[in-house]
Amino acid sequence: MTEVIKVLLVEDDEDDYFLTSDYLEQCESPSFELTWVTNSLDAVEALKADSFDLCLLDYLLGAENAIDVLGVLKSNQFSLPVVILTGQSDATVDEMVMRAGAADYLQKSEIESPRFMRTIRYAMVRRDIENERLERNKVEQKNKAKDKFLAHLGHELRTPLTSILGYTELLIDDARNSPFQQELSIIHSNGKHLLSLLNDLLDMSRIMAEKLELNIQDVNLSAFLTDIHSLMRLNAKEKGLSLNVVSTTKIPEFIKTDPTRLRQVLLNLISNAVKFTDKGSITLTISLEVSSSEPADEPRLCFSVEDTGIGMPPDKLENIFQPFEQIEDVMRANHGGAGLGLAICKELVTKLGGDISVTSRHGEGSIFTFNIDPGNISSQPLVDLQLEQIQPVESSSINLCVTGRVLIVDDLREIRRLTGHLVSQSQADISYAENGVKALEAVLEADEHNQPFDLVLMDIHMPVMNGIEALHAIRRHGKKIPVIAVTAASRKGLKESLIREGFNDVIGKPIDRFALATLLSQYLPPGNHVTFTNVEAQVADMPLDKPFAPEKHLPYSAEDENKQDVTSFSPEKTDIDEKSSEKGVNNKRILVIEDDEDAAELLQLFLTHLGHTVTTTYSGADALNTAQEQRFDHILMDLTLPDYNGYDLAAELKKALPDTSLTIVSGHEADTESMKSIGIDSALLKPVSKDDLESVVG
Template sequence: MTEIIRVLLIEDDEDDYFLTADYLSQCENPRFQLSWVTNGEDALAALRKKPFDICLLDYILGPENAMDVLENLKANGISVPVVILTGQSDAQVDEMVMRAGAADYLTKTEIETPRFMRTMRYAMVRSEIENERLERHKVEQQNKAKDKFLAHLGHELRTPLTSILGYTELLLDDEKSQKIQQELSIIHTNGKHLLSLLNDLLDMSRIMANKLELSPRNIHFSAFMTDVHSLMNLAAKDKGLSLTIQSNTLVPEQIFTDPTRLRQVLINLISNAVKFTDSGQIVVTVSMHEGKGLMSPPKLQFDVEDTGIGMLPDKLESIFQPFEQIEDVMRANHGGAGLGLAISRELVHKMGGELTVSSSFGEGSIFTFCIHPGAINEDKLEQLSLTSPQAAVANNPNLHVSGRVLIVDDLREIRRLTGHLVSQCHATVGYAENGVKALEAVLLAEKENHPYHLVLMDIHMPVMNGIDALNALRRHNSNVAVVAITAASRKGLKQSLLDQGFDDVIGKPIDKAELLTVLDKYLIRTYGPTIETNERDSVLHRHLPKDDANQRKKILVVEDDYDASELMQLLLTHQGHDVLVAHTGNEAVQSLKESSFDYVLLDLTLPDTDGYSLAEEIKTFQGDICIVIVSGYEPDKERMSQLGIEEALIKPVSKEMLANLID
């Protein structure tokens, strides 16, 4: 097919016009479609009326010259490439027109030479490249604006969600609210659902901007899958469904992947299975597939099968598209923004696999994906053996004990589940997310003469595992009772952990009866059957609770939203801390001039300053103060590091998050 190039000739000499037109008409490929105007004003009108591929502009046009025309075109946003035609070559003029924005220049005697055609071609190619660059820049700016908008939207939504969820939690815990527990639970559930939709939206934004990164590390696979089972089993039981996690092959003892994102995919698929299954079961099958050399590494496959409503064949691909939902599913009011599966597919792709689905309408669906598990040691393959969570866990324990318990687990949801059971027995609960944090918490509590009486320590954690944390505690002469919590079930493991110095061992998922036995053994029973005298004396001597006054912290909350600041003050006051609120940077500075604080909880967006600048100023008043960022935005980790800030909370902030942080 013959290419057609649209040329606008801006030339006030009729003879030069005929010369140029005659030459262009003789070209067969490409073909030229020539339009002629004699001045800059007509040229601008022609360029506004229809598109041209290139302009040929005479340097002298009566009272105006090429510089005037170029400036006028630029001022009106015309980006077509312009080649200047001159009567004779002049280096000074040539340089001047190029600086003014011309694509190139030619003498009129070169019109019938090969250089003329090359110049035209090069000018158009350069213009296309420049247009593409400008278009990319435009898209980048639009993406930046969108990202900024979504970040702002996230912040604006997270702040009121803090109040909604926080006050609902307080009311749920208040005995005076027993008559409206069902209504409060509905508010709390829907608030958390709104938060999950917001998180999905922000995740999808990061994926589309190619800004979502994985943080892989070694994880104990059986413990990881047991945690997933614990988290999702109650949701299945609430609908009368059974949830089974099984393996038809040996699986690695450890895998190398991002546990947060793998957990997100599995929970999303299991949640969908529960949502769209009214009776029957959900079965998660794990299988290991050996690799075939470097080009085909080993893969770990997950199949999530349900006996739910299923899907029609023509709907199977659309469910992975962002914001897509099947119409009859939407009519059934199952909720969601239609982002979960799109996010899951992208996450699986980043983990080295693909997410697919097979389904039969009315009979159920199977979602399948594989991930690269990292380097696999053939000598460390094991059976995946998980114990189903006990139904009794949901019941209220009858044991009433006194003492302080530190729960150490890298998974927040598991810390929360365990903490809930322990607090039901009326013990005081603290939290740590790894061995290093646990070591710091125990030693600090003992230094302040307010020790922990029991540590429930997960074995497999990042930064410092449970065994190393125990050894570090004993090197520091701490004699706190430490109970290992592990999902591993290999023969001899319990005795091995006892030999390494643990006082006891509890399996995952945590059995209520086992936990009550441990609490009764290492804490003080405050009512109920009396324990043996000699055992009681031993426990009292080792674990006698101290005065709570030493645990009280002085906290400054810097937050411009009055509802959010009042809620945090209320939550922290209920935990026994002294709390002062500042709504601006100036108020915060004035408070620091008048008193010292243990913690500053600092919002990043304030009416008179930004949080980072205020943090830097705060350090000048009290260098050893612990500053914690509390914001609806993802904080800048590099900026935090520069300011010596180690902790950040993303809104909405719950009472558990604050208890976990300030202990």
């Protein structure tokens, strides 16, 4: 089909109009549709009545000239390209019209020459480029508006979720509410579900805006897979399912990837498999694929998650990895979700250098398969995948009568918590650290306060500083504290090797509760009689962020990333107020700046329970006045305040109180560069728990 270009000719000379019209009519491709007017007013009316691709404008129009007409067109916001027609070339005039916004200029004598058509084509190309730029700007503005909306939505949802989860945790912690533990746990669990949906939305937003970044590091594959198995087998066991992790080939000992994102993909796929499987099993299979036909091809690490669940019909598979797509049968089964999990998996797998696919038969089960780039593994030994034998859940219990202080060190938060579940059944006080550096700091600080740890459970494979390095550092400081190595590896001679490094003992992952009870009895001082129960079966019902104390319903402060203070599990201490008085020795003066009264009250309650003195303000101006009058050890502030930009306020507070620690507590993710330039110490994303606060305040 021939292209039709609609041209508006603004020309007061009839002979020049006929000359231009005759030439344009002779053109076959493209063809032209010409409209003729003689002045700027008629040109404006024509442009209002119809759309044009191009304007040919005579330089002299009686009392007007082309520069005047260009100004009129611009003031009326017409953006079509304009080519000026002049009687004779004048460099000064040519420069003036180009500066006024013309796309090009031509002498009228050139209308029948090839240059005339080239000029028109170049003007049309520039018009297309400009239109694309404008459309791109519109899309960018829409995306920015969407990002701002999602950021605002995240903040607005996180603020009430802070109150819902926070007050529920306080109620759960209070032993007087033991008759309502089941109801409170349901509220807490559903609050966490809402938070996970919100996180999915924000994750997808970051992915679509290409703002999601990877943190590539060395990952011990066997240890990583053991942790996955340990976390998810409880969920499977809850439904009477078995979870198997197998390898069909040897696998590299270490790979280079983002463990957090790979773990997110695997947990999502396994969780879905458990959700949609009522009987049978789920199998996670790992293999290393190397192309035999193309030796230069890089090896791929492949994963598949196979279940014996409800499966999916073929017509439902096409859009399964698209955002916001939900299978109707799943929706009718009321399995819930935002329809984003698989879409997020696809995007994360792509970022990890691979792709994902699914095969399924309705009523027979599904197989999700994906691969990733394992990095340069040419120097890595290939080993058999060896997971510690998973012990069946037994109905017996162990009498464990120990006390003391235990430090649990592991880079995976859920593994720290699961270990905490087990140790919490004794009377031991528990602290946590996320890597070797934090562990060393915790050990040294505990000694400075004359509250040394009695035992350290130390994971071997961790970022920043691994377990062996941390042990050597602890020993260099002259600390003789017993340290037990926790490892998923099981190669021959490993235990002897670790003991030669200086560890007192070794326990495998997943941690066997009976073996752990034996070690606790061996290294911790004796206490009152406590029954070490079959916690694994009970933990399966509970949210991962709060250990379950069977029958006792004792107050429990779960770990956080940098926690070094100790939470007591003594049966005599069953009231939160007693715990807060116990922590009074570390009393700090804290300023809370939060415009939401419910959120401010909750922060005050948490901090008071931790033994601190709290002053609350609801605006930036009040906060600055208070900071001038009083000294504070720590400031907690929201970024969204009615009278101040959060970062501007933070900068002024830092000037007023340069030695005071400052933490952002907000529904918005804090900007790292702004924090660094101002000197903000840390940031917490709402909803925050008491443990989150303890991690930054102490």
